[in-house]
Amino acid sequence: MSWKVTDVVNQRTRFVKDHLSGLYTMAELCRAYRISRQTGYECLEHFNQEGWPGLADHPRAPKNHPNQTPPQLEQPILQLRYEHPRWGARKLRGHLDEKFPQLPWPANSTIGNLLQREGLAVPRKKRRRTPPYTQPLQAIGQPNDLWCADFKGWFKTSDGERIDPLTMTDAHSRYLLRCQAVDAANLAQVKGIYVAAFREYGTPLTIRTANGAPFASRAIAGLSRLSVWLMKLGIIPERIQAGHPEQNGRHERMHATMKAETAQPPEANRRAQQRRFDQFRFEYNEVRPHEALDQKTPASRYQASPRCYPERVPEPEYPDGMQVRRVMRHGGFYWKHQEVFLPEVLEGEAVGLEAVDDRYWLVHFAAFPIACFDSQELRIQPLPKHADANHK
Numbered sequence: 430m431s432w433k434v435t436d437v438v439n440q441r442t443r444f445v446k447d448h449l450s451g452l453y454t455m456a457e458l459c460r461a462y463r464i465s466r467q468t469g470y471e472c473l474e475h476f477n478q479e480g481w482p483g484l485a486d487h488p489r490a491p492k493n494h495p496n497q498t499p500p501q502l503e504q505p506i507l508q509l510r511y512e513h514p515r516w517g518a519r520k521l522r523g524h525l526d527e528k529f530p531q532l533p534w535p536a537n538s539t540i541g542n543l544l545q546r547e548g549l550a551v552p553r554k555k556r557r558r559t560p561p562y563t564q565p566l567q568a569i570g571q572p573n574d575l576w577c578a579d580f581k582g583w584f585k586t587s588d589g590e591r592i593d594p595l596t597m598t599d600a601h602s603r604y605l606l607r608c609q610a611v612d613a614a615n616l617a618q619v620k621g622i623y624v625a626a627f628r629e630y631g632t633p634l635t636i637r638t639a640n641g642a643p644f645a646s647r648a649i650a651g652l653s654r655l656s657v658w659l660m661k662l663g664i665i666p667e668r669i670q671a672g673h674p675e676q677n678g679r680h681e682r683m684h685a686t687m688k689a690e691t692a693q694p695p696e697a698n699r700r701a702q703q704r705r706f707d708q709f710r711f712e713y714n715e716v717r718p719h720e721a722l723d724q725k726t727p728a729s730r731y732q733a734s735p736r737c738y739p740e741r742v743p744e745p746e747y748p749d750g751m752q753v754r755r756v757m758r759h760g761g762f763y764w765k766h767q768e769v770f771l772p773e774v775l776e777g778e779a780v781g782l783e784a785v786d787d788r789y790w791l792v793h794f795a796a797f798p799i800a801c802f803d804s805q806e807l808r809i810q811p812l813p814k815h816a817d818a819n820h821k
Contacts, residue, residue, distance in 0.1 A: 441484040444469065445476050498535045498543065505529075506540055510549050513717070515689055518544065520717060523724025573734035575600040575667075576633040577680035578623075578644070580614055581687060587697045594706060595622055596687070598680050600637070603722065604731035605683065605713050606630060608706045610699060616643040616654050623655075624738070627662075631734025635665040637677055644668065648772035649809060650799040657774055660795045661742050679721075686713070745795040747781035752790070755779050767807050771800075 444462050447453055453461070459469045475483035509521055516524075518540040525534050535543075544550035569575050581594045593614050597606040606626050611618040620643075636659060638644035645651040645668055656666035669676035691709050696702040714731075718724040747753050754762035760773040762780070771780070771792075781793040782802060790802040792809065801810045 437486070438484055441472050442481070444472060445484065448473065498539060502532065502534065503543060506534075506543060507547060507549070510544060514549070515686070516717070517541075517550075519720055519724060523718030523720075524716070526724065527718065527726075569601050572599050572601045572604070572731050573631065573633045573736075575635045575637055576606065577637045577677055579639055579677065579680060579684070580641075581684045584692050584695055586695045586699060586702050590699050592692075592695070592699065592702055594687070595619060596680070596684065597622075597626055598683055599633075599727075599731055600679055602727045602731035603679060603683070603719050604727040605710050608687065608710045610703050610706065614643070619643050620655060620658065623659075627738035629733075632662055632664055632736045632738055633734060635667050637667045637669065637680075639674075639677070640668050640671050646772075646774065648774055649811060652772050652774050652794075652799065654774045657778065657794070658742065660797050661745060662739070663736075663796060665797070683713070745779055745781070747779070747793065751781035751783050751793065753779055753781055764802075764804065764807060769802065769807050769809065771809060 440462065444458060444464075447458055447461075448455070455466060455469060459466050462469075472484065505525065506521055509524065510516065513520075518537040522534050522537055522540055525532070534540075541550065576597055577600055578595070578597045581596055583591055583593045585591055592610045594608060594610050595614070595618070596608050598604060599606060606629075607622055609622050611622070640651065643653055643655045644666070645656060646653040651668060659666045674681050687706075687709060690712075691702070691705045696705050714728045715726055717726065719727060722730055754764075756762055756771050756775040756778050758776055760776060761768050761770040763769070775794065778794065780799075783791040783793060785791055785801075788803060788805050790804060791798050792800040792802050798812060801812055802808075803810060
């Protein structure tokens with residue numbers, strides 16, 4: 430039973446006054462007011478605790494929520510978000526789990542709701558997804574199987590100086606090996622950064638890049654002076670298909686994060702911008718959890734390559750069954766007193782020719798087939814696609 434709907438507070442007031450008069454028992458009062466004894470005792474309890482104001486209606490919502498995140502857990506989450514405003518709920522929880530594993534951190538969805546409640550996040554618009562490109566490239570099984578390198582689009586510092594950041598990552602661990610602003614996107618600058626990375630981390634099996642200079646050229650097999658140098662080191666210079674940046678998707682995703690963290694807005698000058706790159710690289714490797722790594726950091730998954738960078742780049746060696754020719758100045762070699770032209774990037778290098786039949790020869794540089802030689806037409810031809818599968 431409950432109180433009559435009309436004038437409930439007055440009904441409760443009269444009920445208490447009648448009880449205080451001592452003229453009625455609890456059973457008699459409850460029958461007279463047509464309420465249960467439990468309701469009567471609750472009314473008296475509210476009066477004893479709060480006085481006459483306690484007879485007003487009380488909200489029925491529970492004062493405590495058993496699943497509510499305690500304030501002592503909400504505060505570290507919000508503080509970490511203030512320090513890393515571009516980290517989402519997964520990265521926040523992954524970092525806190527790693528740093529304070531003994532605490533019961535809330536679920537990712539709860540953290541996301543907390544950020545929205547505090548005005549620190551807004552729901553993202555749903556975007557149409559593009560199906561991934563399915564052509565197989567170099568397999569990735571462990572660190573240093575594949576490094577990815579590229580230039581992030583240039584921008585200017587506040588003083589107007591152009592910044593061209595060259596980046597290198599290990600595809601397996603997502604470890605950011607280099608994030609360096611160069612004076613010019615040329616062979617000397619890029620090779621210098623490659624050498625520094627090789628001396629610090631050893632050499633990878635493959636380096637994947639785009640098709641622009643100095644990574645590649647329009648010469649046969651896309652050879653450039655940089656790729657020739659890599660091949661002499663036994664490194665496969667792998668290139669993505671033109672117009673398909675998704676083939677280097679892991680590296681491109683890092684670029685999006687780097688741009689948001691370091692170039693919006695840019696720093697005052699080149700030196701300050703490089704310090705910001707260095708700070709980002711440390712945080713990306715050592716602090717920021719990565720979703721693809723089960724919210725672990727790239728530094729926890731990366732280890733240096735056992736293949737050390739040689740102090741002297743070895744010269745190519747070829748089996749006894751091959752014909753060896755030295756590429757002359759301006760490219761080319763002699764075949765039966767006739768000149769055959771090769772890319773100028775091979776100038777001064779030795780190539781090996783392996784007989785396929787009476788007419789055709791396979792041209793090798795170091796351990797890599799690069800072209801086909803027609804000994805009747807004295808012409809260099811591109812390799813068939815199936816023969817060039819491992820050298821893109």
